[in-house]
Amino acid sequence: MQVGFARKYAIMEELDGGFSAGSMPEAFVRLDSWEGRIQASIHVKGLKQGPFKYVLYLIFVRNDKLIPILLGTVNTSYSGMQSGLEIEAETLRNNNLKPDSVRFAALTAESQNKKWIPLFASFEKSHKWDESIRQVILMSSREEEKPKTPEPDISYTGNTTDSQIIQPAIKEETVDTPPLSDITADNTPQPDSINYSSLIYQDAYSPKSNYEKKKTKRENTSNKQCDIGKLEGLLMNNFETHIPFNRSSRGYSWYRVSDLAKLSNIMYMSGINVPLFANPKILVGLFKFKHILAGLYRGGNGSEYYVIGVPAKNEKDNKPFDNACRWAPIQDTSIRDMGGYWLVYVSLKSGEIVV
Template identity: 65%
Template sequence: MQTLAGFARKYAIMEELDGGFSAGSTPEAFVRLDSWEGRIQASLHVKGLKQGPYTYKLYLIFAKNEKLIPLLAGSMSVSYSGLQNGLEIDAETMKDHGLKPEMVRFAAITAESKDKKWVPLFSSFEKNYKWDESIRQLLLRKPAGETAQKEESAPQNYTVERPSAKVAEEQPVAAEEKPMAQQSIAPQEERRPEAYNIPAAAPAPQPRAVPDNQFNRCDINKLEGMLQNNFESYAPFKRSNRSYIWYRVSDLAKLSNIMYMSGINVPVFANPKILVGLFKFKHILAGLYRGDNGSNYYVIGVPAKDEKDNKPFENACRWVPVSDSPIRDMGGYWLVYVSLKSGDIVV
């Protein structure tokens, strides 16, 4: 968990658990938890879950003295394809149960219909802890924080059950995703990898070279060492540019902490489109550019389908295509440059 002055953040990619809820592709979700002052706010991006007579809900499951306690964060929509915010467990609820944000261990998305409940998606925030059927039994009870509904008759206990064939037939299933060959993708202009250079608005070249870190606000040597020790070196472009070093990143919390310790305080990861890029393509790029004139830049690469897709910043990023990408539906990266001299995003 990334912790900065009372603020903490966790990420997890949720994977399919109970089947029968696919809208044509394997369901999955990306969840981000932000906590401060004893409260937790969840942001969620879901794809592949079908609509139907289900109410989808997000639960966070906490570990207190090795006892698991599920709390309801809120109901969610599967028809909205963007990042969903507003799912929250307030500080008072946390305090009432004797819980702290750092105690969260699992996240679960449930599908509920009448007196039945399933768990289509699940994730663990700690690698040492996996799914166990005892977690299902906790969720089948009325979890803490969930408002009891008034019913004329006595409520029945939840039962563990898969969606029946009859229920499945009644649900409108979204059209299956088209194969790559059938999808309408804007043709990319073939450009040499050397095209990813410093943006035109970058500071003008100095008459003589400046040693690393002299006059720089951010420590490029420290940053490079930490990136090298924590992430895999990567060659995203077929023809490399010697001025660049790239790393493949899947842990945003770790990368954000490295940026903070290196003096890069630009809140780029507050941009939901960067999170969407990570969620869709399971990685982003972190890179360094060393200019011959001493102008050094930290670079974030956000993967996207094409130059019309998921642009993170309107005027502060540039599109670089990747030919013959091994990653399905990924056509290139949006590159965002941060000056290591000023610590600001270059526009």
């Protein structure tokens, strides 16, 4: 595991009008930081082409002063996730900045010495847009040292002609899952710092026999890609236990998640390295319905899976992976326009998405 690894997400929304290609423009930006550097990945849609150069900036805070740093140009004609935009550790040191001091992201449109901000995002809910941010970007010194800005390195799996999102490695495997139906809504937990303890205490289970059974199943994990014991402990200690389906499904344990960065770090610490959250449709589900599901499934044949549930309106809406997810409808939900979840299964033995 890389020391000091951290990940942040933000959904960029329209700020300056006039750049729409028909639908409302939006973008998803993900920041990975380690060893003092930052690498950004971005998925943009709905921005029109033209005589504009689109440029991504990160805005940091230092002693209550905003410092914009240029990441690089963004190719809006590409429909997938773009990566390879970096701020080197030396650049941050030269500006007396740390990776965790990033506060905003701005995608600018530049033409003939003019600059607009079609898309903007805040990484902190307590900090919103104000015009002083625009002035900071516009007045940033041209002589200020800029990071290296290579052309975007497009990450994809599959055909370049029709692939719109990153597709993690997918393995065909039969998952013996019981039927799912009917959701029970509850309150969304508030984001918080990670509880790094993965210990599961006996009084967390009732009755005692259930605890002993789960403890036995976790004892031998030497041949597995992921540490299910650590994963289960971190999920239990950081998220609220949830019962999304009115009829209890044997073998499942569910948690309701509203902090995607925290969940991503927990997955990383537990050995789950499938780039699920590079898929923008998972972020769309979180943005629209304020949560996703994270869960564990233990099959009757001893198989074990990590499961992500992506909320959607219906089985024709926001399907994250074409052939590697299954629709689980719900009824009587208090969440408006939500008809169920797309379930994505990751084998804890192979570490791959299964069909």
